[in-house]
Amino acid sequence: MAKKEKATDLWVYDLLKEANLSDKLEPQGSSILEINKALKTASKKKNGQIGSPEYIGVVKDFLLVVEDKRDVILHTKRDNQGLICQSIESTRNYAVNGALHYGLHLAKNTSYKKIIAFGVSGNEKKHKISPLFINERAEYKELEDVETFTLFSEKNIEEYYIQNILKEKTAEEKTTEEILKDAKALHEALRNYGSIQDKDKPLVVSGILLALREIENNNFSIENLVGDSQKTDGDKIYNAIKDNLDRANVSPQVKKDKLLSQFLVIKDTKAINEINDNLGKTPLRYYTEFLYKNIYQNIKRIHSAEDYLGRFYGEFMSYSGGDGQTLGIVLTPKHITELFCDLVELKPTDKVFDPCCGTAGFLIAAMHNMVAKTNNESEKRNIRKNQLHGVELQPYMFTIATTNMILRGDGKSNLEQEDFLKQNPADLQKQKHCTIGMMNPPYSQGSKQNPNLYEIAFTEHLLDSITEDGKVIVIVPQSSMTGKTKEEQSIKENILKKHTLEGVITLNKNTFYGVGTNPCIAVFTAGIPHYKDKQVKFINFEDDGYEVQKHIGLVETSQAKDKKEKLLEVWFDKMETETKFCVKTTIEASDEWLHSFYYFNDEIPTEADFEKVIADYLTFEVNMITHGRGYLFNKEKDNTND
Secondary structure, three states: OOHHHHHHHHHHHHHHHHOOOOOOEEEOOOOOHHHHHHHOOOOOOOOOOOOOOOEEEEEOOEEEEEEEEOOHHHOOOEOOOOOEOOOHHHHHHOHHHHHHHHHHHHHHHOOOOEEEEEEEEEOOOOEEEEEEEEEOOOOEEEOOOEOOOHHHOOOOHHHHHHHHHOOOOOHHHHHHHHHHHHHHHHHHHHHHHHOOOHHHHHHHHHHHHHHHHHHHHOOOOHHHOOOOOOOOHHHHHHHHHHHHHHHOOOOOHHHHHHHHHHOHHHHHOHHHHOOEOOOOEOHHHHHHHHHHHHHHHHHHHOOOOOOHHHHHHHHHHHHOOOOOHHHOOOOOOHHHHHHHHHHOOOOOOOOEEEOOOOOOHHHHHHHHHHHHOOOOHHHHHHHHHHOEEEEOOOHHHHHHHHHHHHHHOOOHHHEEOOOHHHOOHHHHHHHHOOOEEEEOOOOOOOOOOOHHHOHHHHHHHHHHHOOOOOEEEEEEEOHHHHOOOHHHHHHHHHHHHHOEEEEEEEEOOOOOOOOOOOEEEEEEEOOOOOOOOOOEEEEEEOOOOEEEEOOOEEEEOOOHHHHHHHHHHHHOOOOOOOOOOEEEEOOOOOOOOOHHHHOOOOOOOOHHHHHHHHHHHHHHHHHHHHOOOHHHHOHHHHHHOO
């Protein structure tokens, strides 16, 4: 380790440690005989002497090599063709060039067929990490820069290889495509064979899924759906739904009655209970067969935070030419519900409350997160039964949420169909004792005439409903953090008198793709007044590793995990970063609580920046002169006109 590089080496080691790679990669050599032998002739001077990258090791069947330099100026040197220069001078003095040198040498002198070499430069606050893939033929491919080594852990490296090097779809991407394809097919079937209203479509889906649960108790069979006019297929499915709600111990009776009233559409819709000539069966049987094959099995098999019914609901809405905006409904993507759990450091002992629970996406994510953090079966059962609470105003959404929770484990007894804003926060605190509040409130419902419907008003109501020192996290439009109206300003002032703002994260504008909302996440501590010198974090997370793909919507790229890791490292003060990503500052209620309001550029311009500005100016000047506007640069002429 060269002295001048020592600080960088230690920082890189910390990065490797955070990615669980510090036990896989060794400094300045290798205990693996084959690699050690190859390094004996790997000198960057190319004289056949010993050469040692900063870190080297094996993860699964990948050989990883790390070469670092203290300054980003020393990151990469390219030749006249734009390729990574391989001269002795460049391999010795530049991070990427040195990494490539070692990677090529190891490809030629070891049996490893998959080598990833990293050129790392800079420091914690400002740095570059550039991976290169080198195959057994010593051919190299430059890959997109990363922020951390997270993507190269044992857990993630194969997925990274599939996505970034082979350019193939991962299992998750394929699953997403399948969900979208199935949702479209089912939507068309519901439309073509049943003329089902849009709001009833997810009710038909969720009801059938509940009925299918009775197969395991020998209380329901798809084969019995024969189109009988006396005891219709709808009657049989409805009775199975009722039995399953009884079996799931849904209570009180009034709640069960509310649910059953929503499912009446299944037996009362004549068109889906009669044999269709094109299908040769009732549409209900067709839907049931489709759902059993494509959805029910997935929900049972895959234990994840994915909100399948929520995804289906969103797809139904989009295919129907709407997205729920007229109802103020904006369904939260899975990666956001999971991020919520991480940002509040959810524990198995927490009690979670979502007062606008929709399809129960946040509660499903919370349940999945909390259950995964304990091995105690009694604790897991308690999480499902007692620690997840939700309120939903819309009856059909409430039904979907309840179904969702039943299908995913439990928690249904703690869902209520109520108007959250009409409930007393003090009573909610006393009754539920919830320590975590999560919410995606109805959007764009507030006005000067109805200030209680502003998203920031929902936020205050939730803060007042959570126990002291508990965490509240919400996803709202950026406009709610600016507080343009007097009413919103007043609410912001009131929040700071009683609660603490921890930070606001500006999100990707396409997070709710197709909805036209620019969202942000705000995190608060409930019941603790905001003190004047409190340092609040404002983060620009617009570049989150998710992008819009044609015909699919918002999808995760290979960079998403890496970018999320950086966000969490910064959020929990484990990493310093540039102000263009995060600003820490004191606040006032009158401020716009967004990164863009507080951001200032604290970067010292480099020589390259100066040269670019000069080049841009000269290009502009030449362009103006060639278009007959040279007088703009004639100072003497300007002076005579004064």
